[in-house]
Amino acid sequence: MAGLSIIASTRHCNGYSLARCLCRIGLAALLVACSGLQGVVASDQVDALLLRDEAPRGIVFEIVEGDEAALAELLPRVRSAILKIRARFAQTQFAVVSHGREEFALQSQQRQKYADVHQQVQSLVADDVPVHVCENHAGWYGVTADDFPDYVSVAPTGQGQIAVYQQLGYDLIVIDSSN
Numbered sequence: 001m002a003g004l005s006i007i008a009s010t011r012h013c014n015g016y017s018l019a020r021c022l023c024r025i026g027l028a029a030l031l032v033a034c035s036g037l038q039g040v041v042a043s044d045q046v047d048a049l050l051l052r053d054e055a056p057r058g059i060v061f062e063i064v065e066g067d068e069a070a071l072a073e074l075l076p077r078v079r080s081a082i083l084k085i086r087a088r089f090a091q092t093q094f095a096v097v098s099h100g101r102e103e104f105a106l107q108s109q110q111r112q113k114y115a116d117v118h119q120q121v122q123s124l125v126a127d128d129v130p131v132h133v134c135e136n137h138a139g140w141y142g143v144t145a146d147d148f149p150d151y152v153s154v155a156p157t158g159q160g161q162i163a164v165y166q167q168l169g170y171d172l173i174v175i176d177s178s179n
Helices: 002-012 020-041 040-053 068-088 101-106 115-124 133-140 159-166
Strands: 059-062 091-099 129-133 153-155 171-173
Touching: 040 068, 040 171, 059 068, 059 159, 068 091, 068 101, 068 115, 091 101, 091 159, 101 115, 101 129, 101 133, 115 129, 129 133, 129 159, 133 153, 153 159, 159 171
Parallel strands: 059 091, 059 171, 091 129, 129 153
Antiparallel strands: none
């Protein structure tokens, strides 16, 4: 089944060479395959952070799901983790990067359908937690940066945005539907 979705995904290469597109898709498939293992330990990662003597510089939460509606379930988990970490380490910075199909719920045209999700994102942003989506992934489906509201930050790539946060010393926590 995964092979079929990878083959089907090659239709969305948008001018990239087939080799480059297959490399990206292969990396994405590897991340998806591993995300189950990473996601299972997300709550363990939060617990481990809480046992540290020093506060983490920052936490970036990564969300990559195949379900547009997934943020309704996952954003409350992000909020819960933030509250736990802030209770122990008040100065910790946070960010959220969504770069799977769930990011499409954050389009302006989806405000009514996913009103609670939009409210949760606005609440996070109001609490100085930027929420990023992946412009590259959105582009595969004809969605542009202009299709997202101002409170959603559109990054050129989700992985690139995560890498920027990690270079700043942020720890990565993967949040997914398996945990």
